[in-house]
Amino acid sequence: MKKIFSLFATMICFCLAFTGCYDDNSINVYVPDGAPALSVSEMLYTNEQFNENVTYNVVSANEIANTILQQTADIAIIPTNIASKLCGDGKTYKAVGICTFGNLYVIGKNDITSLNELTGETVGCIQIQNVPGLTFQYILKNNQINYTLDENEANANNVLLKGIEGTDVVAQLKTNKISYAVVAEPLCATALSKFENNEVVKVFDLQELYGANYYPQSLLVVKNSLIENNLTFVKNFINKMQNNKNWTNENIDKCVEAISNNLKTGATPSFTNNNFNAEVLNNCNIGFMSAFENKDFIENYLSNLKSIEENAVGNLSSEFWFNYE
Amino acid sequence: MNKKTKKILENVLYPICVIVIIFLIWLIFAEITNSEFILPTPFQTFQEIGNLFSSGTFWIAFCNTLLRTLLAFLSSFVIAGLLALLAFKFKAIEKILSPFISIIRATPTIAVILLFIIWTNANIAPILVSTLVVLPLLYTAIFSSLKNLDKDLLQMCKIYKIKNKDIIFKVCIPQVWASTYLTVSSSLALNLKLMVAAEVLANTTKSLGGLMQGAKIYFEMSELLALTVVTVVLALALEYFVNLLNRPIRRWL
CATH class of the missing domain: 3.40.190.10 (Periplasmic binding protein-like II)
Structure with a gap:
């Protein structure tokens, strides 16, 4: 009986020890390494906090979907088709903007x-x-x-x-x-x-x-709870993203550092000082456009992908789009 | 409790109870996660199995994977048998083969898969991987059963001048089969698992592994679990099939 009780108590303590590790008050931003990370490079470099507690995470492309599935991300950049599959109902996340336009x-x-x-x-x-x-x-x-x-x-x-x-x-x-x-x-x-x-x-x-010289390759999605509770933060974040391209053009030498400093320890970065320059930056085709204002364009692109593979695209509800204007 | 009732309990009821418990645990975790993208319910999965069974694409993939598995297994078996026989007959060959077999056994399976994908193509790589990984198991089983042949029986055959053909088919092979058939049945199931894993990594089209990869990429978790269940059932069926063949083979031998 004593052994069972001490084992049970140990398990409780073990679980409690980890509750302190999860900071419920921080806003977690997740972006995949590569062009999507470039689209937020200014915020990564300056560790922009917007008077909040923001944690930036640059993850591998394979991991980004899990941040949505497990809802650890408050803000994330994910491939457009995956956004349609995992968030298309708009019940947990909403599409806010297009971040990369084809690379x-x-x-x-x-x-x-x-x-x-x-x-x-x-x-x-x-x-x-x-x-x-x-x-x-x-x-x-x-x-x-x-x-x-x-x-x-x-x-x-x-x-x-x-x-x-x-x-x-x-x-x-x-x-x-x-x-x-x-x-x-x-x-x-x-x-x-x-x-x-x-x-x-x-x-x-x-x-x-x-045909259109660009297509909506990845979307910025924001958790509904963040939009409801802190719309000011979301708008400030979007504002920074809209100006990010100018910053990257003027600070090419800082982009690699911005991304690699926020990568998980030990991960191999996509961008290095050897492979990154003005031409590569231009070819990454980053920018920001409102998803709501361009939903027909996004839906048309998804429909084209769906004509190739039906399972690749999810159904989009009207709740999926967020108009931040 | 009489013998018949006990046999029914052991062979039927206990396995059914275990399966029911597994499904209950699955259902509980599915309800806790409450997300079909993470863990669909057993009902969603079985519904998806029904969808798969009515799809031509699935059956083509199923047959392709099964054929590749059987081809890989037969290749493994024949090569292992020949090598074991040569090693049994000639000590030098046994000594030469021993380090090679150890290296193949120790090499990480994933490394083998990745290397063969680069060296060959998506259709051939899974077959070669499965053949190579199962080869040491079959070689060791056949070789040790050859070494453990009843020497007194063989000596008696020599004394009574029994024909070599009869010694091989009526003495040696039955003894070898008796001690290796369990390894054969588990190797066949292992072959299937390796085949599916290699197909996933090699992106082999029209294969169970290819379907699993597609289901994973598109977050079709019900389909992924359905394919997993089908693969498990197929592996168990292959093992059962070999065990079923055991008695008639031994009677024939």
């Missing part, structure tokens, strides 16, 4: 000018089942170019799309397993730097190929 490029060994020249080739694609792959498939479909994801169906009349990890792009190009690759900045710049004498070049800008 995908096709690189390859031959400097081609037409998508038709991809026929018969193997194109590696990062995140083939998410925004990069779905956007590229939509572009191919829209240009009446046959493609397949099945190696057994590949032939001279179609494009074989192969899902690859970002870390494999260079190796796959060097070993001729792929002729072209769909990559995002800054991976694009990093991969190109591994080839000499223009052996591999940038051939297509997916944003141009999409």
Whole structure:
């Protein structure tokens, strides 16, 4: 009996010890490493608090969805299609703005000018089942170019799309397993730097190929409770985001530090002083637009993705949009 | 309690009770999390299993994964059998093979998967991975059963000048099968698990692993759990199938 009681008491103490670790009063901002983190780089660099207790977290792209699922994020930047899946009902989070407008490029060994020249080739694609792959498939479909994801169906009349990890792009190009690759900045710049004498070049800008020169790649979502309890903070945050692009243009040398200082210890940063410059910043296509004012544009983009993969997009309720104006 | 009732209790009721307890725990946790994106309820999952069974895409993926598993297992079995036989016959080969088998056994499975994905393609890599990882298990089981053959029985066969063919098929193989069939059945199930894991990492199209990867990416947790349940049932079915074959094989042998 004594043993059971002491074990029970130990468990209670153990649980209580961790309650102090969770600060209920802090506002937690989560952004994925890469272009989305650039869109809040000024706030990351200055650790902007807005007279509140704000914690900034730069996480890997794989972890960002969990911050929404577990509702640890009060503010987050997430891929548009994932936002539609996890928050589309508007019951927990609302879409506030578009933060990145497309940073995908096709690189390859031959400097081609037409998508038709991809026929018969193997194109590696990062995140083939998410925004990069779905956007590229939509572009191919829209240009009446046959493609397949099945190696057994590949032939001279179609494009074989192969899902690859970002870390494999260079190796796959060097070993001729792929002729072209769909990559995002800054991976694009990093991969190109591994080839000499223009052996591999940038051939297509997916944003141009999409038709509108940009598409809503990621959204800023805010927890409903934060909007209800602290609208002033939300508006101040948005205001900073609207001015962020100017800050990054004027403080290119500070962007890498801004992001890496808020990365989890031990995580490999996307941006380093070797791969980040004005051109990469420009190619990351960051900015800020109201999601509410551009909901037709967002819905149209999601509908295009849905035409490729129905499960990739969730249903959007009218509650999903937040008009901060 | 008579013998028949006891047998029914042991073979039927106890497993059913365990399954019911698992489902109850699952249901409780699903209600606590209250989010289909984290943990759907058993009912949502079984509904999704029904949806899968009516989908042609699922059956194509199921058959492809099963065929790859059987191909990988057969390859493993044949190679392991041949190597074990050679090692049993020639001491030098046993000594040469021993470190290789140890290295293969010690190599992390994930490293093997990642390497084969780079060296081959999404369709071949899972087969090679499963073949290679199961090979040491089968080799060790077959080799040790060969070493533990009844030497007195073999000597008696020599004395009575029994034909070599009869020694192999009527003495050696039955003894080897008797001591390895459990390893065979568990290796087949392991092969399936490895196949699905490799398919997920390799993004193999038209496969159970590929469907799981898609379900995970799109937060279709019901579908992911449904595919997991199907894979578990398939693994148990494969084990049961081998155990079922055991008696007729032994009778035939």
